[in-house]
Amino acid sequence: MAYLSDIEIAQSAKMSHIRDIAKTAGIDEKYLEQYGNYKAKIDNSLLSESKRGEGKLVLVTAITPTPAGEGKTTTTIGLADGLRRIGKNVVVAIREPSLGPVFGIKGGAAGGGYAQVVPMEDINLHFTGDFHAIGAANNLLAAMLDNHIYQGNELNIDPTKITWRRCVDMNDRQLRCIQDGLGSKVNGIPRADGYDITVASEIMAVFCLASSISDLKARLAKIIVGYTYDDKPVTAGDLKAVGAMAALLKDAIKPNLVQTLEGTPAIVHGGPFANIAHGCNSVIATRMAMKLGDYAVTEAGFGADLGAEKFLDIKCRMAGLTPSAVVMVATVRALKMHGGSQKTELAEENLETLEKGIPNLLRHVSNIKNVYKLPCVVAVNRFPTDTDAEIELVIEKCKMLGVNVVLSTVWADGGAGGVALANEVIRLCEEKNDFSFSYEDDLSISEKLDTLVKRVYGGEGVFITPEAQAQIDKLEELGFGKCPVCVAKTQYSFSDDPKLLGAPEGFKVTVREVKVSAGAGFVVALTGAIMTMPGLPKVPAAERVDVDDNGVISGLF
Numbered sequence: 001m002a003y004l005s006d007i008e009i010a011q012s013a014k015m016s017h018i019r020d021i022a023k024t025a026g027i028d029e030k031y032l033e034q035y036g037n038y039k040a041k042i043d044n045s046l047l048s049e050s051k052r053g054e055g056k057l058v059l060v061t062a063i064t065p066t067p068a069g070e071g072k073t074t075t076t077i078g079l080a081d082g083l084r085r086i087g088k089n090v091v092v093a094i095r096e097p098s099l100g101p102v103f104g105i106k107g108g109a110a111g112g113g114y115a116q117v118v119p120m121e122d123i124n125l126h127f128t129g130d131f132h133a134i135g136a137a138n139n140l141l142a143a144m145l146d147n148h149i150y151q152g153n154e155l156n157i158d159p160t161k162i163t164w165r166r167c168v169d170m171n172d173r174q175l176r177c178i179q180d181g182l183g184s185k186v187n188g189i190p191r192a193d194g195y196d197i198t199v200a201s202e203i204m205a206v207f208c209l210a211s212s213i214s215d216l217k218a219r220l221a222k223i224i225v226g227y228t229y230d231d232k233p234v235t236a237g238d239l240k241a242v243g244a245m246a247a248l249l250k251d252a253i254k255p256n257l258v259q260t261l262e263g264t265p266a267i268v269h270g271g272p273f274a275n276i277a278h279g280c281n282s283v284i285a286t287r288m289a290m291k292l293g294d295y296a297v298t299e300a301g302f303g304a305d306l307g308a309e310k311f312l313d314i315k316c317r318m319a320g321l322t323p324s325a326v327v328m329v330a331t332v333r334a335l336k337m338h339g340g341s342q343k344t345e346l347a348e349e350n351l352e353t354l355e356k357g358i359p360n361l362l363r364h365v366s367n368i369k370n371v372y373k374l375p376c377v378v379a380v381n382r383f384p385t386d387t388d389a390e391i392e393l394v395i396e397k398c399k400m401l402g403v404n405v406v407l408s409t410v411w412a413d414g415g416a417g418g419v420a421l422a423n424e425v426i427r428l429c430e431e432k433n434d435f436s437f438s439y440e441d442d443l444s445i446s447e448k449l450d451t452l453v454k455r456v457y458g459g460e461g462v463f464i465t466p467e468a469q470a471q472i473d474k475l476e477e478l479g480f481g482k483c484p485v486c487v488a489k490t491q492y493s494f495s496d497d498p499k500l501l502g503a504p505e506g507f508k509v510t511v512r513e514v515k516v517s518a519g520a521g522f523v524v525a526l527t528g529a530i531m532t533m534p535g536l537p538k539v540p541a542a543e544r545v546d547v548d549d550n551g552v553i554s555g556l557f
Contacts, residue, residue, distance in 0.1 A: 010120035025265035061308035078115035078410020082418025091293035103542035113411030164225035169198035173535030205520035274301030325428035359503035496528035
């Protein structure tokens with residue numbers, strides 16, 4: 001049987017006009033700014049002017065990812081469609097894809113199969129220009145910083161202590177470390193520099209955590225770009241860059257309205273990675289979804305040790321959000337890989353490797369239930385090769401933690417394959433929860449990191465290099481000790497070693513660098529070999545993308 005690709009399914013869909021989707025979501029046309037027939041911005045004034053209360057917030061997260069795939073975004077969309085099929089007023093809120101993964105390894109990030117948001121090609125490419133605006137604001141600040149030094153350096157900035165980097169929304173390892181300002185004196189001051197991918201820019205983090213234009217400007221003003229010769233921090237506010245940066249972001253900060261294949265309203269806005277940033281869509285988008293729907297379904301990137309941890313410990317802490325339920329996405333195939341199966345062996349029943357891999361799922365579930373104290377359901381994306389015995393083993397192990405397992409077939413069946421999951425989510429949303437963070441504000445930076453490794457990752461603790469400890473001491477001296485921590489680490493393991501699969505124990509996480517994102521309001525700890533500018537693989541996904549004479553794109557998936 002021939003299956004349609006994701007892009008073929010998306011292109012064959014009959015979309016509703018965006019005005020009709022807005023009507024479904026209860027959005028008055030005065031708040032709608034159309035980008036053609038199928039995309040629109042929602043004016044943020046709706047949040048303050050609407051008298052409607054907030055709906056329940058449902059977080060979709062997943063086990064530690066493997067090359068076998070888990071389908072977190074697909075499940076998020078399919079769950080929303082499932083809720084709508086049983087008569088619930090629901091809005092889904094997810095992140096915007098970065099061009100880096102689209103043209104790198106992963107491909108698109110608009111869901112898959114019959115659980116997608118559309119127009120898929122637009123969302124995966126330029127969409128409404130938000131990421132371009134974020135990159136422009138980031139690079140304007142970089143240009144104003146270097147220009148200030150060139151024009152006399154009134155702020156006494158030490159060029160060797162500049163911490164602000166340029167960015168581009170593309171995987172480009174060549175730009176990680178560069179020398180710029182070369183040539184004659186009129187070309188600037190020669191110095192070491194570098195690029196991050198746009199989704200790792202602090203502007204992205206600020207953008208996604210801001211609650212309004214005024215909050216955005218206040219956060220932008222706090223961004224530290226470097227230090228003076230006498231070690232005093234220099235900010236974007238000091239460079240008088242805030243107004244111009246905010247002007248570049250004034251339209252981008254409005255959430256984007258699109259639709260699922262089944263016509264469920266979807267808000268797609270912001271997109272920091274969870275392995276190098278905080279991994280959640282914007283606070284404004286989440287608030288908008290909660291304002292418009294009785295249920296707001298959202299996701300956080302990569303495994304629950306990254307995306308969900310940062311969603312709960314950073315985003316919920318800063319925005320005052322309390323989730324009503326958490327969905328943990330897993331596949332039998334991925335769990336077998338965590339237990340030692342090779343990718344070529346996943347179609348064969350193997351209860352032994354499955355049982356060895358299940359502890360990965362159980363640790364994530366236990367964290368949600370026992371650390372964060374939230375109701376949780378496991379959604380197993382069922383593949384045709386999964387056997388009944390394998391499914392029964394997953395159900396049996398999860399029951400020991402008091403968590404139900406629901407089979408999901410949203411990739412193949414759309415919302416119909418998410419109805420059972422929707423019913424369990426509704427049940428969980430009625431349970432009382434005692435939502436807690438994994439660490440408290442008053443701990444030191446080192447104590448927060450140590451607590452996170454022990455309570456969430458399951459390790460023995462943290463090892464902080466002398467260089468990183470000196471950075472921590474400096475940040476605490478500057479008053480940033482009470483900030484939450486954003487750990488940049490591999491997505492492939494609970495540890496900082498991508499080869500340690502399953503639920504490893506006895507490891508320590510090495511922190512090699514610590515820096516502050518003062519505008520975002522958190523401290524970033526870099527671990528292992530994690531990089532803030534990815535590279536392209538040997539065979540980039542970009543090699544498969546094309547467009548014909550009629551403008552029809554192929555190769556996105």
